Amino acid sequence: MPRYDWRGLVRGMRMAFTIPGLVMAMSFLGFGALVRAMIFPLKGAVAMDVFMWALPGQVVYVDTLARGLTLLLALLAVTLTAVRLMPMVVLVLAQARLPGARRWPEYLAAHFIAATLWVMSEMYMDAVPRPQRVPWVIGLGLALMGGMVLSTVAGYYLTAQMPVPLAAMLVFFTPAFFILALFDGARSGADWAAIALGALIGPPVHLLWPEVDLLLAGVIGGTLAMLISRKAARTGRRRP
């Protein structure tokens, strides 16, 4: 029976202290600022960091609750934003899991997987030996989570004193990092097509169906990207 090599845990923790970790901390500063602006308790926000660990869902949850809408409605909105975590967990674990090994580390690792960790695993996990990968994800996730709790608290207390343009720049790091990390990780025509189609389809879909915009843009854009790149590959191969 294959076993995980838990030296990967420490290795993953060290990876948190990289540019992506720093960028992520910037956006959690923004979350702390939002929580304060919404007169939401800091303890609740920190608990969300630990137990939800998906920033868009946390923002939606805080925002919906603070607007005085009901808990059930807020949960519905949160679970819609969380659907996107499923493909990310599939992608990270497909590269990380040891078939035949004990399963519980996978269930734990999944809790830490969100957009940034997926992007980071695309960037760094190739260099990690296979038996160390699931522990690597858990270590990276734990270290990032500790950092993001600190960022949330710091954002709660600091951004109120910060000039608005500077605070806005902190939040801007996140979209800049996401798009450039996608560029950096693009390996095939399908990847580039998916980036372009997602960005093109996203805005009109957002105007039409804001509740499910990301899911629709992802599924439509990703499927079209696959079809286009397969067609291009087939016609390309036919030519001598």
Next chain:
Amino acid sequence: MTAGMQAPEGPFQFLQAGMFTIDSPVWNEPAFWGAVILAGAVVTYVWRLLGVLLAARIDPDGIVLRWVRAVATALVAALVARMVLFPSGLLAEAPLAARIGGLLAGMLFWRFAGRRLALSIAVAAGVFLLLEYLFA
């Protein structure tokens, strides 16, 4: 997703049960807070759980996984487009020119200055800040 979300009318009116809104007294109870966080955690983790179960059944080199990758990629690209074109919170305080200009500057720098990720992000943020002050 967040802006202007309204409680539905008709068959979903039960969702408006007043005792669950944040200005209700039950929110002062620690147990209720615990339940709120737990509920948020459950509706989030359920999709991750589904991901774990699927990952064990999908061929890691197969077409299904490549499709999943394309979907996740397009989804994150759409998220970026939404944050830049329809921002909320602090980012909404910045002018559109800064949000688009910063992103374009970062992408162009990445493309023409040796694909350096960290430096490109710094350029994007720097141009964003500059344009914020120019267009304010």
